[in-house]
Amino acid sequence: MNYKYSPLPATSSGTFSIRLLHLMPVCDSQDDDSLSCRLVETEITDHSSNESMCNETGQSHVKYQALSYTWGLPVFSHSLQIRDSSDDNDTLISPKPKGSCSIIRITENLYAALRSLRKPTETVVLWVDAVCIDQQNIVERNSQVANFPKTYAGATNVLVWLGPDDVLDHGRLCLNFFTDLAALILEDPKSESENDQRSWRKRFQINQAVSAFLGDDELQPRAITSLLQRSWFKRRWIIQEVVLAKEVWVHYGTTSIHWNTFELAFVELFENDKGGFSDEHRTILRTMSRIRNAEAMLKRQTPLDTLVEFDSFECSNPRDRLYALYGVMQHWFPNSAGMRVLVDNIDYGLPIRDVFTDFAIHMMKLGDDFPLDSNYNSATHVLQLAGAMRPLRQRGVTGQDVPSWVPDWTGTMRNRPLRHSRANSDASLGIPIQRFQILTLEDNSHALVAVGLVHDVIRAVIPLDILPLTGAVHKAKHALNNFLCSVATSFDELSFFPPSCADIYGPTGQHIISTIAVTLVANWEHTPANSYFAQDARFPAQFLEQLRSSKHHLPEILHKWPAYVELISITMRGRSLMLTESGYVGICDTNAREGDLVCVLSDTRIPFILRQKHLTLPLIPKSSSSLVNGDILRGDAFELLGDAYIHALMNGEAAERLGKNSLRRLCIL
Structure with missing residues (x-):
C-alpha cells in the first residue's frame, strides 16, 4: 500500500x-x-x-x-x-x-x-x-x-x-580528468626560484592536458559535452543547494569528487577554451566555476540582480523562479529583514500572478535595505525588469496575466536595464516625490498608481540590427550606414528639423550625428560600469572629438573604436532608436511604436515608455479604503513597455519644461 x-x-x-x-x-x-x-x-x-x-x-x-x-x-x-x-x-x-x-x-x-x-x-x-x-x-x-x-x-x-554514467564511461573519464587537472594546477614548486622557472612550463602542461582532453575533432562527441548536457546543470534549485552547503561532493555514476576539485576544473575549462563550447555550455562553465564563491555583497548587486544572473536555470513550477533563489538572497543579505519576510511567505497555493506581484511590491519597498550607492532606486529597477522580462506568449490566454509593471519571471530578458542616474540628477528631478500606490481591482489584479509627467509622444521607431555589429568591421560599417540612412529618411518624413537649423539637434544645439552616437550607448553613464568608456572620463570626449574631426562619418571610425561597437551591441539589444513629436532622440524597447508616450514618473531615475489602454468601461477599485479615490477612467490607464534613454531629458528637464501643473495620475495595469 x-x-x-x-x-x-x-x-x-x-x-x-x-x-x-x-x-x-x-x-x-x-x-x-x-x-x-x-x-x-x-x-x-x-x-x-x-x-x-x-x-x-x-x-x-x-x-x-x-x-x-x-x-x-x-x-x-x-x-x-x-x-x-x-x-x-x-x-x-x-x-x-x-x-x-x-x-x-x-x-x-x-x-x-x-x-x-x-x-x-x-x-x-x-x-x-x-x-x-x-x-x-x-x-x-x-x-x-x-x-x-x-x-x-x-x-x-x-x-x-548528475545521473548514471553512459555506456562510454564519460562520467568516469571527466571526473578522473578533473582530479588530475586540479592536482596539476595545485602542484606546489619546491622553492620560489623553481616557481619562477616552472611557471610557463606549468601553464604549457595545463594547456596541453586540456587540449588533449577536449580533442581537436569537433565532430567527435566529447566527454565534457556529455557532462554539460546533464539536466542537473539547468536546474534552478541547485544554486541554493550548492551555495548553502558546508561541503559538496559530486557523484556521476560510480565516480565521485569533491566540489573544490570540480570547481577548479571548471574555472580552467571556462578560461582555457576559446570557442569549442556552445553559448549554453559556456554559461554553465562560468556559473559552476564561481557559484560557491559568488559574493553578492562584494559585487554590490541586489536580489533582483541575483534573479537575472541565474535566469537561464529552469524549474517546472513557475513559482520556483523566485522561491528557488530566496535562500540564496537571504544568505547573501543576512541583515535584510525584507529577505526574511520573503522566505516566510512562500505559498504554493497562490496564483502565479499574485506570487510575482507580491514579490514586485516587496522589492519596491526595499530601497534602503541594501548597501548600494545612492544611484540605485529599487522601484525603478522593478519597472525596468517588468519591461525587459515580458514573455513572448500571447497575453490573455491563461486569464492570469501578470500586470505590465510586474516582472514576469517566466519570460526571457530582451534587454539589459539602463543604469540609474545619480541621485538629485535624474529624470524625475523637480517632480514632487510621491510613492507608488498599489490598487486592488475588482478582478483581484493589482494596478500601480503613480504621479508623473507625460512629456512626449513617439513619432518614429527605427530598429538597429546589432548582429552585423559583432562581426567584421566592414559589415558593421555597412549596417551602421544603412541604419543612419533610415534615420535620415525618418527625419525627412517627420520634418524633424526646423528649416533654419539643418542637422542641429534642437534641445542641445549639438550636431545630430554626435547626438545619435551618444544616444546609441545611452550617453555612456547609463551602460555597464565595466565598459571601456567608464574607465576614464577622457575616453568619451576623445571619441566625440574624433567623430567631429571626421566630419560626422560615424561608420568610418568604427575600426578605431571597437569598444564603441561592443557597447552599442550591449545597449541596443532589444532596443530601437526613436524620434518624438517635440524633436527629441532616444532609445526604447523594440515593442514601442508610434503614438506611445514618453513619461517621467515621480521617484524614478529614468524615463519610461507607456501605452494608453483603451478601456470600454472604468475599472473599479475593490477596496474603498485606497488612498486613490474613484474609478480608473479610460484616460488614466496605461501599459508599461520599458525604460528609455532620451537625450537631453535625463536630468530634470521634463519638470523644468512642463511645470508642476502638468502632473497627472497614471494608473499602470
Whole structure:
C-alpha cells in the first residue's frame, strides 16, 4: 500500500522538523534491486539562527546528507519501500512500531541515485525532497520549502547526483580528468626560484592536458559535452543547494569528487577554451566555476540582480523562479529583514500572478535595505525588469496575466536595464516625490498608481540590427550606414528639423550625428560600469572629438573604436532608436511604436515608455479604503513597455519644461 504521511509536529523556538530518509544497507534487502528505508521525523536545531542557545542546551547535531538531483520526467516507475520506524534516538519524534511496510513511488533518476549511494553494511541518512516532504500537502510544502536554506546549511554534506554514467564511461573519464587537472594546477614548486622557472612550463602542461582532453575533432562527441548536457546543470534549485552547503561532493555514476576539485576544473575549462563550447555550455562553465564563491555583497548587486544572473536555470513550477533563489538572497543579505519576510511567505497555493506581484511590491519597498550607492532606486529597477522580462506568449490566454509593471519571471530578458542616474540628477528631478500606490481591482489584479509627467509622444521607431555589429568591421560599417540612412529618411518624413537649423539637434544645439552616437550607448553613464568608456572620463570626449574631426562619418571610425561597437551591441539589444513629436532622440524597447508616450514618473531615475489602454468601461477599485479615490477612467490607464534613454531629458528637464501643473495620475495595469 502507499505510504501515508503523518503531519510534522510543531517545534520549539530555535528548531524545525523534517523527515530524514534512513536508507537501508544492501545486505538488509533480499532483492538487490529493491530499495528500503525508514522515514524518521526529526527535530533539527537551527544553528544558523541561535548558535548560543544550541551550545548552552548541548543538544547534539543530527548528522545527515542532503541530495541535490533532478526529478526527471514525472514518471514514477520505481518503488521505495518504507519500513516503520522504531529508533530510540532522542532526536526522533513519535517513533512507530516495527512490522508493516508501505511504498512511495519514485522516478528513475532518484532510484538510480539511491541505488548508487546505498552502502553495503551501514545505513545512510539522507534528506531527499521528493520523499521527505508530503508533496500533496500544500501547507507542509510551503513550510518545508521555507526551511530549505536551513536544511541544506545544516547537512554535513550535499551530494550532487548528475545521473548514471553512459555506456562510454564519460562520467568516469571527466571526473578522473578533473582530479588530475586540479592536482596539476595545485602542484606546489619546491622553492620560489623553481616557481619562477616552472611557471610557463606549468601553464604549457595545463594547456596541453586540456587540449588533449577536449580533442581537436569537433565532430567527435566529447566527454565534457556529455557532462554539460546533464539536466542537473539547468536546474534552478541547485544554486541554493550548492551555495548553502558546508561541503559538496559530486557523484556521476560510480565516480565521485569533491566540489573544490570540480570547481577548479571548471574555472580552467571556462578560461582555457576559446570557442569549442556552445553559448549554453559556456554559461554553465562560468556559473559552476564561481557559484560557491559568488559574493553578492562584494559585487554590490541586489536580489533582483541575483534573479537575472541565474535566469537561464529552469524549474517546472513557475513559482520556483523566485522561491528557488530566496535562500540564496537571504544568505547573501543576512541583515535584510525584507529577505526574511520573503522566505516566510512562500505559498504554493497562490496564483502565479499574485506570487510575482507580491514579490514586485516587496522589492519596491526595499530601497534602503541594501548597501548600494545612492544611484540605485529599487522601484525603478522593478519597472525596468517588468519591461525587459515580458514573455513572448500571447497575453490573455491563461486569464492570469501578470500586470505590465510586474516582472514576469517566466519570460526571457530582451534587454539589459539602463543604469540609474545619480541621485538629485535624474529624470524625475523637480517632480514632487510621491510613492507608488498599489490598487486592488475588482478582478483581484493589482494596478500601480503613480504621479508623473507625460512629456512626449513617439513619432518614429527605427530598429538597429546589432548582429552585423559583432562581426567584421566592414559589415558593421555597412549596417551602421544603412541604419543612419533610415534615420535620415525618418527625419525627412517627420520634418524633424526646423528649416533654419539643418542637422542641429534642437534641445542641445549639438550636431545630430554626435547626438545619435551618444544616444546609441545611452550617453555612456547609463551602460555597464565595466565598459571601456567608464574607465576614464577622457575616453568619451576623445571619441566625440574624433567623430567631429571626421566630419560626422560615424561608420568610418568604427575600426578605431571597437569598444564603441561592443557597447552599442550591449545597449541596443532589444532596443530601437526613436524620434518624438517635440524633436527629441532616444532609445526604447523594440515593442514601442508610434503614438506611445514618453513619461517621467515621480521617484524614478529614468524615463519610461507607456501605452494608453483603451478601456470600454472604468475599472473599479475593490477596496474603498485606497488612498486613490474613484474609478480608473479610460484616460488614466496605461501599459508599461520599458525604460528609455532620451537625450537631453535625463536630468530634470521634463519638470523644468512642463511645470508642476502638468502632473497627472497614471494608473499602470
